[in-house]
Amino acid sequence: MSIQILNEETKEIIRNNIENIKREIASLSSKNGEVKLLAATKTVPASVINYATRECGISYIGENKVQELLEKYEELDLTNTELHFIGTLQTNKVKYIIDKVSLIHSVDSEKLAREIDKQARKIGKVMDILVEINIGREENKSGIDPDKVPEFLEFLSSLPNVRVRGLMTIAPNLGEKELLRNYFRETYSIFIDNSQKKYHNIDVEILSMGMTDSYVQAIEEGSNMVRIGSGIFGARDYSKK
Numbered sequence: 001m002s003i004q005i006l007n008e009e010t011k012e013i014i015r016n017n018i019e020n021i022k023r024e025i026a027s028l029s030s031k032n033g034e035v036k037l038l039a040a041t042k043t044v045p046a047s048v049i050n051y052a053t054r055e056c057g058i059s060y061i062g063e064n065k066v067q068e069l070l071e072k073y074e075e076l077d078l079t080n081t082e083l084h085f086i087g088t089l090q091t092n093k094v095k096y097i098i099d100k101v102s103l104i105h106s107v108d109s110e111k112l113a114r115e116i117d118k119q120a121r122k123i124g125k126v127m128d129i130l131v132e133i134n135i136g137r138e139e140n141k142s143g144i145d146p147d148k149v150p151e152f153l154e155f156l157s158s159l160p161n162v163r164v165r166g167l168m169t170i171a172p173n174l175g176e177k178e179l180l181r182n183y184f185r186e187t188y189s190i191f192i193d194n195s196q197k198k199y200h201n202i203d204v205e206i207l208s209m210g211m212t213d214s215y216v217q218a219i220e221e222g223s224n225m226v227r228i229g230s231g232i233f234g235a236r237d238y239s240k241k
C-alpha cells in the first residue's frame with residue numbers, strides 16, 4: 001500500500017525513491033528539453049505529499065480525482081509546488097477545481113473545454129490545459145483520436161480563457177515496456193507537428209507522458225514531463241480503500 005504515515009523509515013524511502021528517479025532522469029538523453037518530474041499523489045495523504053514537496057524537491061504534484069483533491073487541498077503546502085489535475089474530469093466538477101490547479105492534463109472534448117473556459121472566465125483566469133490523446137486508439141479510454149488533434153486545437157484556440165500548453169497521453173497497458181516506444185514515438189511526432197503551427201492561445205511545449213513503469217522509454221522518445229506515483233510512494237492497494 002502506498003505510504004500513509006510519515007516516520008523516519010518512510011521519509012527515507014520517499015527521499016531515496018525521488019533521488020534515484022531524478023538521477024535516472026538526468027542520465028537519460030532527452031530530445032525535448034528539461035524533463036519535469038510530477039509526483040502522482042492519489043491515495044497519498046497530504047502530510048506525506050508535503051514531505052516530498054518541502055524536503056525532496058518535488059515541484060509538481062498531480063491528483064486524479066476531484067473528491068480526493070478537495071479533501072486534501074486545505075492541508076497541501078503549495079508554496080513552491082504546482083498542483084495539476086491529471087485524471088478524467090467530469091464537466092460538472094470543473095467548477096470545484098478551476099481556482100485550485102495550475103494545469104489540467106486531461107482535456108479531451110469540446111464540452112469539457114467549453115466548461116473550463118466558462119468557469120475560468122467567471123474567476124478571471126486563463127486556465128492552462130493539455131490535450132489528452134488516446135494514442136492506442138483504445139475503445140472506452142479517455143483522450144481524443146490522434147487524427148483529430150489539429151481540428152481540436154483549432155477549436156480550442158477560439159476559447160479566450162483556455163490556453164493550451166501541450167499534450168498528454170496514457171499509453172496502453174502492455175506488459176512489455178519496449179512495445180510502448182511506438183506509442184510514445186507517435187505522440188512525440190504529433191507534438192512536433194503541432195508545436196510548429198501557429199494557433200492563437202496555443203503553445204505546444206509540454207509533452208506529459210510516462211509513468212513508473214515507462215518513464216525511461218517515454219523520455220527517450222520525447223517526453224518532457226513524467227507522472228510518477230508508485231515509484232515514489234510505493235504500490236497502491238485499492239482493496240484497503
Ligand SMILES: *Cc1c(COP(=O)(O)O)cnc(C)c1O
Pocket residue numbers: 040042064086087170211212213227228229230231
Ligand atoms: C496514477 C497516475 C499516474 C502514475 O502512475 P504510477 O504507475 O503509479 O506511476 C500517472 N498518470 C495518471 C493520470 C495517473 O492517474
